Amino acid sequence: MLEVNNLHVHLDTPAGLVKAVDGVSFRLESGQTIGIVGESGSGKSVLAHSLTKLNPEPPATYPKGEILFEGENILKMDKKRLRNLRGKEIAMIFQDPMSSLNPVFKIGRQLMEAIQTHQKLSKKEARQKAIELLIDVGIPDPERRMQDYPHQFSGGMRQRVLIAIALAARPKLLIADEPTTALDVTIQAQIIELLKSIQKKYGTAIIMITHDLGVVANLADRILVMYAGKIVESGSTADIFYDTAMPYTWSLLRSIPRLDAAGSERLLHIEGHPPNLIHPPKGCNFHPRCPFARDACLQTDPPLAERGTNHSAACILSKPEFDKEKQAVAEWKGVLLS
């Protein structure tokens, strides 16, 4: 359904050219869920916005690559076609539900706008549809709540409203850009459950952008790990969690606590800072922070290479080499490996 080929997105800032997305390729089949994981500044949000060309231009430019949605290149669409795509075929929800709703319009108006942009419905029909959407996303007393303003809703409820807005035209693909980051943990879980149930009900494909591996663990079919504008590992959720083949992914996993290993594992943090994308490091972008870096890593920037069926990683270490290194470093750091 969606095919991204060698996508480059540059941001032309006063400080220099930021290669925010630097040669990303992936495919998404209809009904599938992909998780895109990476830390702040890895380019995951820019990538997400590129999929409907929502990055402000300037500073964003798209020098290379293509985004094929059902065979049509999104980057080449004119404004009218793009408007028709946004919301109707690809919808988005954003990180901060507090600021993503217009503070001076009633919820009902904002929902009905989403409905009437793509469907020729009377005001009455749109209103009815809006109420159904609010019921769908679990907002109690929807008829009365239609008359309320965003500030009268809690964060979790606002994200539900935003999900309702995104679902208004029954899109084929829902892009969720860190939809749970601004919410507290119990609400996070509710929102993820909601997304899961929506997917089950409507068969919507989902691209879930997050910095939290835990969020995608029980939602995504496949995971892409992004670092410094590139995909450094991609595979099924099981591959990523249990058969990690890239030091960055491994470091990410080692830095989050796991209930099943509580007390037996020491958490490792990733040293250093995310790289400067205006002047990225020579060779592999991750080498300054990589516990397994060697001289060769300064010279070559390894491409994504097969590590198994539908599993690839960008590292000069082969699978057996990497497993040996993991063992050594883990022992040295006093980490018990399961």
Add this chain to the structure above:
Amino acid sequence: MLNYTIRRLLSVIPVMLVVSIIVFLLVHLTPGNPAFIILGEDASPEAIAKLEEQLGLNEPLYIQFFDWIKQVITGDLGTSVYSAQPVTELIFGNFGPTISLMVLSLLFILVISIPLAILIVSLRKTILDPLFTNASLLGVSIPEFWLAILLVLGFGVTFPIFPVAGYMPLAEGFGPWIYHLLLPAFVLALVEIGIIARMLRDSMLDSVNQDYTKTARAKGVRERDVLMKHVFANALIPTTTVLGATVAGLLGGTVIIETLFTIPGIGQLLIDSIHRRDYPVIQGVVLFIAAIYVLVNLIVDLLYAFLDPRIRYD
């Protein structure tokens, strides 16, 4: 809302009291006195002293003040020492031209600055934006009286399209009324157009990259609707503050414009009364202007609640 309005209206009282003290002192501490001016330069000191006694000007200042304030509370602003007409009558007699001038100016401001700001914001990625920013700075920097003279020269003398002075009441017909007012109202508006357009542009640019506009764009809403609905509704809130100050500023501006175009309004009444040291009229007019100022600010605050649902006054 009603509670708030009543509270705000009551708070006018102390403000007016302070204003009246300041006005009273300013007027009475200025050199010159009405008796002298009424009787002319050749009057004998005895005659002046006699008239001062008649007018109560020989009493101590605080007694004069309390006598005046007692009257004011009953709604009587006193009598002009020059024309012997009640001050309230003078004010209401001169208010027509002033309010006409202000309303027409305000209309100019809104009709020109709002579309201008929207146009500039929609052309924000082009060379026009810095051009406009500098032009508006220029507009704000031009003194009103100088611009007025230039426009009178241009459109009243060189190309005699508009009358250079005078006023026709609305009762004489809409045509003559607006014909006499267009030029002064435009001059009065010009400076404020720059300020309002600039303010609205800045607020709109501030709002144009907010998350909610991203949501609107992601819905597939047309860029024009994003600007005209989502961005505009939010940008109106800060602009309203400035608009309140503008309306109040217009009242000050009318003093200059009425003098330049010889329009018999409140401003001219004030200037003439200052020349004549006509204390009751000066005091009355300044008090009246202050009251309008406070009222305009109250209206702005009430407008806020209407424009921004997050603001509630109860």
